[in-house]
Amino acid sequence: MKVxxxxxxxxxxxxxGEEGVLIQLLLDIQSEFNWIPHGxxxxxxxxxxxxxxxxxxxASFYKAMSLNPVGRHIIxxxxxxxxxxxxxxxxxxxxxxxxxxxxGSTTADMRFSLRRVNCLGCCAMGPVVVVDGNYHGKITPAMxxxxxxxxx
Amino acid sequence: MPRLNSKEDLKALxxxxxxxxxxxxxxxxxCSGTACHATGSDxxxxxxxxxxxxxxxxxxxxxxxxxxxxxxxxxxxxxIYPGEICYLNVTPEDVPEIISKTIKGREIxxxxxxxxxxxxxxxxxxxxxxxYKYQTRLVFSGxxxxxxxxxxxxxxxxxxxALAKVLHEMTPEEVLEEVKRxxxxxxxxxxxxAGRKWETTRDASGEPKYVIVNCDEGDxxxxxxxxxxxxxxxxxxxxxxxxxxxxxxxxxxxxxxxxYPLAVSNLAIALEQAKEYGLLGEDILGxxxxxxxxxxxxxGAFVSGESSALMNAIEGKVGEPRPKYVHTSEAGIWDKPxxxxxxxxxxxxxxxxxxxADWFGSIGTEGSKGTKIFSLVGTVNNTxxxxxxxxxxxxxxxxxxxxxxxxxxxxxGVQTGGPSGGIIPEQYLDSPVDFDELTKLGSMMGSGxxxxxxxxxxxxxxxxxxxxxxxxxxxxxxVPCREGLKxxxxxxxxxxxxxxxxxxxxxxxEIAVVMKEASLCALGTTAANPTLSTIRYFRDEYEAHIKxxxxxxxxxxxxxxxxxxxxxxxxxLKCLKNCPEGAIEGEKxxxxxxxxxxxVKCGICYDVCPPKVGAVKKISGRPVPPSLPExxxxxxxxxxKGGGSD
Ligand SMILES: Cc1cc2nc3c(=O)[nH]c(=O)nc-3n(C[C@H](O)[C@H](O)[C@H](O)COP(=O)(O)O)c2cc1C
Ligand code: SF4
Ligand code: SF4
Ligand code: FES
Ligand code: FES
Numbered sequence: 001m002k003v004x005x006x007x008x009x010x011x012x013x014x015x016x017g018e019e020g021v022l023i024q025l026l027l028d029i030q031s032e033f034n035w036i037p038h039g040x041x042x043x044x045x046x047x048x049x050x051x052x053x054x055x056x057x058x059a060s061f062y063k064a065m066s067l068n069p070v071g072r073h074i075i076x077x078x079x080x081x082x083x084x085x086x087x088x089x090x091x092x093x094x095x096x097x098x099x100x101x102x103x104g105s106t107t108a109d110m111r112f113s114l115r116r117v118n119c120l121g122c123c124a125m126g127p128v129v130v131v132d133g134n135y136h137g138k139i140t141p142a143m144x145x146x147x148x149x150x151x152x
Numbered sequence: 153m154p155r156l157n158s159k160e161d162l163k164a165l166x167x168x169x170x171x172x173x174x175x176x177x178x179x180x181x182x183c184s185g186t187a188c189h190a191t192g193s194d195x196x197x198x199x200x201x202x203x204x205x206x207x208x209x210x211x212x213x214x215x216x217x218x219x220x221x222x223x224x225x226x227x228x229x230x231x232i233y234p235g236e237i238c239y240l241n242v243t244p245e246d247v248p249e250i251i252s253k254t255i256k257g258r259e260i261x262x263x264x265x266x267x268x269x270x271x272x273x274x275x276x277x278x279x280x281x282x283x284y285k286y287q288t289r290l291v292f293s294g295x296x297x298x299x300x301x302x303x304x305x306x307x308x309x310x311x312x313x314a315l316a317k318v319l320h321e322m323t324p325e326e327v328l329e330e331v332k333r334x335x336x337x338x339x340x341x342x343x344x345x346a347g348r349k350w351e352t353t354r355d356a357s358g359e360p361k362y363v364i365v366n367c368d369e370g371d372x373x374x375x376x377x378x379x380x381x382x383x384x385x386x387x388x389x390x391x392x393x394x395x396x397x398x399x400x401x402x403x404x405x406x407x408x409x410x411x412y413p414l415a416v417s418n419l420a421i422a423l424e425q426a427k428e429y430g431l432l433g434e435d436i437l438g439x440x441x442x443x444x445x446x447x448x449x450x451x452g453a454f455v456s457g458e459s460s461a462l463m464n465a466i467e468g469k470v471g472e473p474r475p476k477y478v479h480t481s482e483a484g485i486w487d488k489p490x491x492x493x494x495x496x497x498x499x500x501x502x503x504x505x506x507x508x509a510d511w512f513g514s515i516g517t518e519g520s521k522g523t524k525i526f527s528l529v530g531t532v533n534n535t536x537x538x539x540x541x542x543x544x545x546x547x548x549x550x551x552x553x554x555x556x557x558x559x560x561x562x563x564x565g566v567q568t569g570g571p572s573g574g575i576i577p578e579q580y581l582d583s584p585v586d587f588d589e590l591t592k593l594g595s596m597m598g599s600g601x602x603x604x605x606x607x608x609x610x611x612x613x614x615x616x617x618x619x620x621x622x623x624x625x626x627x628x629x630x631v632p633c634r635e636g637l638k639x640x641x642x643x644x645x646x647x648x649x650x651x652x653x654x655x656x657x658x659x660x661x662e663i664a665v666v667m668k669e670a671s672l673c674a675l676g677t678t679a680a681n682p683t684l685s686t687i688r689y690f691r692d693e694y695e696a697h698i699k700x701x702x703x704x705x706x707x708x709x710x711x712x713x714x715x716x717x718x719x720x721x722x723x724x725l726k727c728l729k730n731c732p733e734g735a736i737e738g739e740k741x742x743x744x745x746x747x748x749x750x751x752v753k754c755g756i757c758y759d760v761c762p763p764k765v766g767a768v769k770k771i772s773g774r775p776v777p778p779s780l781p782e783x784x785x786x787x788x789x790x791x792x793k794g795g796g797s798d
Contacts, residue, residue, distance in 0.1 A: 019467075019468065020466065020467045020468030020469075021468055022468045023448075023449075023451055023465060023468055024448065024449060024468075026451075027410050027449050027451055031410075057470055058469075058470055061453065061470045061471070061472075061627075062451035062452060062453055062471075063451070063452040063453060064410050064411065064451040064452040065451060079372070080372040080373050081371075081372050081373030081529070081530070081567065081570070081601065081603045081617070082373045082527075082529035082530050082535070082603055084373075084614070084617055085530045085531060085603060085605050085609045085614070086530070086531065090754065090755050093752075093754060094732075094754055094756075097732065097752065097754070098732070117411070118370075118372035118621075119371075119372050119373055119374065119375055120186070120190075121185075121186035121187060121375040121378050121379070121412075122186055122187035122190040122191075122224065123187075123224070123373070123375070123527065123529035123530075123535055124187050124224035124225040124226075124227070124529070124535035124536060125187065125190055125191065125224075126529070126535075128190070135190035135191075137190065137191070140756075140759050141754050141755055141756050141759065142730055142756045142759050142760055145732070
């Protein structure tokens with residue numbers, strides 16, 4: 001946690017003294033750690049003099065921010081309209097059944113976190129699943145297992 | 153690069169850039185938009201670099217990586233100059249051949265060209281491909297030419313000329329007048345005239361004034377704003393700066409989604425370069441006009457794209473709407489007059505200034521001028537971004553440009569306007585697309601999402617999808633929207649699960665009326681549109697679900713069963729091996745049977761059964777036929793066996 005807090009302080013430093021920057025700050029924390037740990041919220045509150053309640057309110061309002069730790073691999077299943085009409089719900093079902101978790105949660109062994117997203121801008125490849133930034137396009141439910149197996 | 157201090161400086165720079173560019177020098181333009189990135193443009197770029205080095209050509213061949221070309225269906229796309237040869241679906245393995253044959257030998261590789269699916273005729277140039285041929289690319293055209301990380305590419309195309317004209321030859325009032333006369337309507341959803349909005353902010357009391365670009369793009373099926381921002385950010389910045397001048401603002405914001413990393417980074421580079429060249433900041437182009445732009449990343453909430461919510465977010469607060477009796481154009485960010493426009497709206501502004509309101513007015517329909525970019529997606533053959541004059545018919549867009557419905561399926565309808573829009577059925581395919589026509593049809597323009605659906609899409613399930621989306625995205629501040637959406641979702645979930653009751657349709661309509669009348673922001677007031685429009689045009693599908701417990705499109709999980717047709721099954725074991733639940737029983741030469749109690753309806757058996765055989769069926773509204781008696785399941789002689797015993 002020591003090293004982490006140093007990073008946190010560096011990020012906070014970028015915004016100190018500016019107005020209306022809480023969302024930007026939290027986004028930076030989110031992209032650094034993939035989630036926003038409670039200890040970090042306390043730190044931000046202390047350094048930026050913002051009540052923790054306000055920070056929690058923002059962090060829980062926005063989809064891009066997570067208050068729970070994430071797994072080693074993050075799966076994004078696109079459920080944008082274009083992917084939806086090309087069978088994305090079946091893909092999500094399959095991933096959920098395979099990992100035995102629901103969208104928005106993480107497997108007990110911390111191997112995968114599963115999230116749904118809206119349009120990734122590559123509808124031509126739909127339905128699309130992105131794992132750790134790798135795009136898998138035009139997938140069918142039968143392909144799900146093989147894709148997941150690639151990520152240990 | 154020294155900063156540009158006058159209109160003449162800009163002109164001279166442009167001449168210089170064009171002057172040193174040798175038009176005969178071979179150039180490879182590689183699309184690196186989001187979709188092409190996903191299909192491997194990075195690997196292609198690396199292969200090009202490697203091959204050029206290997207063949208000692210790095211100095212002689214230019215490479216440019218651009219934003220989205222629009223025809224994402226066939227990416228990665230490269231265009232080779234001179235000759236404008238367009239290659240599609242390029243892989244790293246194709247690269248050595250492209251360099252040796254096309255670059256060195258000026259020889260065309262036919263395999264990489266576009267071939268007409270009907271006639272097989274091959275096309276060398278992008279503009280001959282039907283997908284492009286029927287488009288009018290004005291706003292989007294720069295994407296083909298510009299490396300978004302190099303401001304000089306944009307300047308070479310005449311970029312910032314409109315800004316120079318405005319700052320040195322026009323008063324703010326004249327700019328305002330020109331935009332008003334062009335009748336440029338907002339591309340972000342409402343279609344409100346941009347000139348009038350600018351005027352309100354200009355006339356409002358309070359200083360400073362702000363101008364903002366909305367690149368939140370909340371519609372879950374649209375990606376044109378992202379592609380403009382990624383591929384040609386300077387055009388948006390130029391438009392924004394012109395708006396600032398007309399309005400009298402000195403501070404601008406770009407609100408862009410964090411989930412668009414390429415847009416965020418290209419925008420940051422563009423801002424940096426614009427400042428360096430004296431096109432942003434103090435004393436722009438030596439005119440004395442000062443304007444600065446800050447980037448605010450949005451954190452993915454649909455409702456935050458609404459104007460007052462967006463302004464809350466810029467202030468660092470939770471992005472939910474404010475009460476509507478004050479307009480943001482008069483009291484927006486920190487209660488100062490703030491003008492918000494969509495990305496595409498602002499990208500039109502430099503064109504209007506350069507070519508004039510009359511020119512702009514000559515394109516489009518009576519009430520909707522100019523072009524509109526649509527993201528044509530769903531079950532069409534040619535998915536991508538399409539720019540057409542307002543008033544183009546749906547049929548032209550879907551069939552001429554989109555190449556019709558894939559897999560020979562039947563067209564069922566087209567969804568426009570995103571979660572606030574509706575679904576337009578086949579009988580209106582010849583309607584011209586503009587703001588007012590779409591509204592008349594019970595849908596709307598929205599931001600330009602256009603999702604074609606075929607016979608395999610269940611209309612009720614699609615309505616449920618939008619309500620579910622909005623239910624998650626409603627900020628919950630006002631009761632009609634929050635509770636109305638929840639009730640609608642419950643009812644629609646019941647209908648698709650086979651628990652629909654007589655009277656549900658009427659109840660949906662009743663809730664819709666209240667939401668429309670009493671919600672605080674447009675998320676709530678338009679939320680019922682997808683449901684209402686589908687009830688209007690596809691009532692029979694609702695009734696089939698409710699009365700017969702049947703899903704005509706064979707989609708709704710609780711209303712369908714998978715079944716193996718014993719007449720067709722060849723006992724190949726494919727489905728059996730792939731079924732994740734072990735629900736299929738059979739063996740070699742024994743017709744397979746699905747044990748319905750174990751089946752989770754994942755559809756894998758349906759997908760893996762060889763298309764020629766097609767033994768797995770989906771059935772709805774009737775019971776699954778009883779399976780054959782054990783004795784009759786054996787297939788003799790490896791040949792197909794009928795049911796009867798000799
Ligand atoms: C719930 C909701 C979401 C919206 N999302 C967006 C969006 O993502 N992008 C956008 O440009 N406009 C969006 N709008 C419309 C904006 O409120 C605003 O009208 C628009 O950005 C103004 O720009 P324009 O006049 O140039 O169209 C949204 C509106 C609502 C009610
Ligand atoms: S209409 Fe919906 S989204 Fe808009 S303010 Fe009310 S609850 Fe929030
Ligand atoms: S639908 Fe899925 S679970 Fe059901 S039989 Fe087919 S493969 Fe097995
Ligand atoms: S809807 Fe999935 S990528 Fe666009
Ligand atoms: S991203 Fe390459 S064509 Fe759209």
